[in-house]
Amino acid sequence: MSHIVSVAQLIHLQRAAEHGTGPAVRLLDVRWRLDRPEGRLEYLQAHLPGAVYVDLEHELARRGEPAEGRHPLPEADDLQRAARGWGLDDGDIVVAYDDNRSVPAARLWWLLRRAGVDVRVLDGGIRAWTAEGLPIERGDVLPAPGGITLKGGAGGVLALDQVEEFRDSGVLLDVRTPEQYSGARTATDPVGGHIPGAVNLPAMVAVSSDGRLQQPDVLRRIFATAGVDAGTEVAVYCGSGVAAMHTALALELSGIRALVYPGSWSQWSNTRGQPVAVGILPDGRLTQV
Structure with missing residues (x-):
C-alpha cells in the first residue's frame, strides 16, 4: 500500500x-x-x-x-x-x-x-x-454511515515509561523547533527543554518549499544527519504527538519504520520527576520537571 x-x-x-x-x-x-x-x-x-x-x-x-x-x-x-x-x-x-x-x-x-x-x-x-485548476466545493458533506471495522492497532507506540530505556538502545528524535528543543521557547508547557539524549531534527526539514514531502532519497540523507538509517531503531516525539506522526510518515517513505511517543513533550513536561535537558546538545544541562 x-x-x-x-x-x-x-x-x-x-x-x-x-x-x-x-x-x-x-x-x-x-x-x-x-x-x-x-x-x-x-x-x-x-x-x-x-x-x-x-x-x-x-x-x-x-x-x-x-x-x-x-x-x-x-x-x-x-x-x-x-x-x-x-x-x-x-x-x-x-x-x-x-x-x-x-x-x-x-x-x-x-x-x-x-x-x-x-x-x-x-x-x-x-x-x-x-x-491544478481542479474544482472545489463549498458547504458540508454529510455521508451515510459506513460499516468499517478497525483492527486493534496496538503497535508502533512508545509509552512514557519506555522512553528512557529506548533512548539507551535507539535514536530518539525530537522534531520540534530548535527554540523549543533548547528550552528557549516554552509557550504552552510548564518547563522548556527536551528529553535527555534526544536528537533535534525539526519536522519541517522533510517538507519542500511547495508543501510537498521531499523525495525518498532526500529524506534518507536528511535522517542520516541525525544518525538514522534503515538499520536504526528510531522513535519520534514532538510537542503533543501531531508533528511526530508527520515525521513517522516521512521516515516510512524513506524505508524506515519508527515508533511514536504520542504523549510527547506535553506529557513529559507535566510528569513530576522526569529529567529534562536544556540547551542545544542532546544531554544538555540536566534538571527535572
Missing part, C-alpha cells in the same frame, strides 16, 4: 472507482493548526469535492489529564465510531489532506494505518489540488 498520493494519482484512483475497476475512494479533510485548531470554517468555504471534515481535536484525540499530554490517542471504539461517521467501509481507499504541509493529515494516516486501513496522504494537500 502506498503512503502518499499525488493529485494525478488521486484522480486515477477516483476514475477507477467510478468505472468499477477499483475500490471506493473516501476523501477526508483534516484542516487543523496550533493557532486555529478548529478548521471547519475553512472546510466549509472550500474543500475537495465529496470530502468529509475530520475534527482532529475531538475525533483524532480525546480529552485527558495534563499528565497524558495535550492530544492523547483516541480510544479504539471512539475512533471506529468516528470512522463510520465519515462514511468509511471496509476495503475503501482513504485519502487525507489538509492545508498545513500534511501535518494533521499524517495524524489520521498514522491512526488508521495501524488499524489496518489503506489510507494515504494527498501530497501538497488542497493547495496542490487547486494549483
